[in-house]
Amino acid sequence: MEYIKSAAFEVSNSDPAKCPRPDKPEYAFIGRSNVGKSSLINMLVNKKALAKTSSTPGKTQLINHFIINKEERKPWYLVDLPGYGFAKAPLKEKEKWERMIRTYLARRENLMCVMVLIDIRHDARPIDLAFMEQLGENEIPFVMVFTKADKMGAGAIEKSLAAYEQVMLTRWAAIPERFVTSAESRLGRDELIGFMHSTNRGFELPK
Ligand code: GTP
Ligand code: MG
Numbered sequence: 001m002e003y004i005k006s007a008a009f010e011v012s013n014s015d016p017a018k019c020p021r022p023d024k025p026e027y028a029f030i031g032r033s034n035v036g037k038s039s040l041i042n043m044l045v046n047k048k049a050l051a052k053t054s055s056t057p058g059k060t061q062l063i064n065h066f067i068i069n070k071e072e073r074k075p076w077y078l079v080d081l082p083g084y085g086f087a088k089a090p091l092k093e094k095e096k097w098e099r100m101i102r103t104y105l106a107r108r109e110n111l112m113c114v115m116v117l118i119d120i121r122h123d124a125r126p127i128d129l130a131f132m133e134q135l136g137e138n139e140i141p142f143v144m145v146f147t148k149a150d151k152m153g154a155g156a157i158e159k160s161l162a163a164y165e166q167v168m169l170t171r172w173a174a175i176p177e178r179f180v181t182s183a184e185s186r187l188g189r190d191e192l193i194g195f196m197h198s199t200n201r202g203f204e205l206p207k
Contacts, residue, residue, distance in 0.1 A: 003197040005069050007045035007078070012062040016103045020065055022110035025203035026077035027196055029145075030101065031117030032127065033057035033083030036147040039183035040117065041066065041080050044193060051080045058086045061097070063104055076200055077110075085127045105140055109206040112199050114142040115192075120149050120160050120180065124167040133171065143177040145192065150182040 013019055029037040038051035038060055050066060052059055064080040081104070082097050089097075105111070114135055118128055135142045144164075149157055157180060168175050179195070181188030 003069075003193050004045055005072055007047060007050060007066055007068050008070055009050060010065040010067045010077070012064045014062055014100060016063060016100060016107055019063060019104070019108065020077070022108055022206050024067075024074075024076050024110060025112045025200045026065075026079055026108065026110050027113055027115055027199075028079040028081055028104070028108075028111060029115045029117060030081045030131075031083060031145075031147075032119070032125070033086035033089075035083060035117045035119050036183055037083065037117055038080050040145070040147060040181060041078050043181075043183040043186055044078070044189060057083065058089055063100065074200065076196070076203075084131065085125075105135075105138070110203070111140065112196075112203060114140055115145045116142050117145045117147050118164070120146040120157060121151055124164050129167070129171065132176070136172070143179065143195070145179045145181055145188075147181055147183070149180050149187050150184040 010020060029041060031037055034057035038053040041051040042048060042053065045066065045068070051064060060080055060082045062082065066078045066080070067075055068078060069075045081101060084098065084101065086094070105114070116128065116132055116135070132142060146161070152160065161178070161180070165175055179188050179192050181192060
């Protein structure tokens with residue numbers, strides 16, 4: 001079953017107040033700079049370059065709304081956000097991005113779930129753990145999406161997931177739902193789209 005019939009760029013913003021009206025369910029993709037947010041969105045929507053990607057970290061600098069199934073009865077949004085933790089960015093820029101992301105997360109009433117992207121090759125990083133903790137404190141639903149799985153063998157993937165789980169268990173009573181993906185091999189596409197499709201059913205128009 002192909003749940004994504006079409007995908008189109010809608011708007012980019014630096015000011016979260018100017019994002020589209022929150023009348024459709026939306027999913028925000030976030031994680032460290034270069035983790036593969038834009039590539040994953042392109043993979044999900046079957047388009048090579050809908051979201052701009054780059055091997056240089058810090059490519060995505062704005063909040064980008066992509067509308068899914070615009071012509072259908074129930075459209076929804078995928079949102080590409082700038083990454084956090086880009087070491088080389090000037091402090092002023094970093095603070096600006098952080099403020100933008102914080103405001104975005106606080107005000108999008110239609111945000112169904114934050115997709116927290118984590119490079120499967122790396123050990124649990126304090127910056128990702130802290131970001132997820134902030135989401136938890138603010139009661140913002142999120143799932144973990146491990147990226148770049150094509151760069152590892154099956155055994156190494158299992159090991160990496162188990163190690164991450166151990167770290168999460170020291171902080172969380174229950175482990176958030178997780179997905180293993182690759183923008184290269186398209187691993188995890190059906191699972192991720194299926195998850196968003198079923199989560200869409202819980203959407204209610206903000207009052
Ligand atoms: P920023 O917008 O800078 O925060 O980065 P981003 O998280 O959007 O990452 P982007 O999608 O631009 O990808 C960064 C680099 O990783 C690019 O060189 C991609 O080709 C590569 N990449 C992304 N996803 C995958 C993947 O699943 N497998 C492999 N092998 N490479 C990937
Ligand atoms: Mg990007």
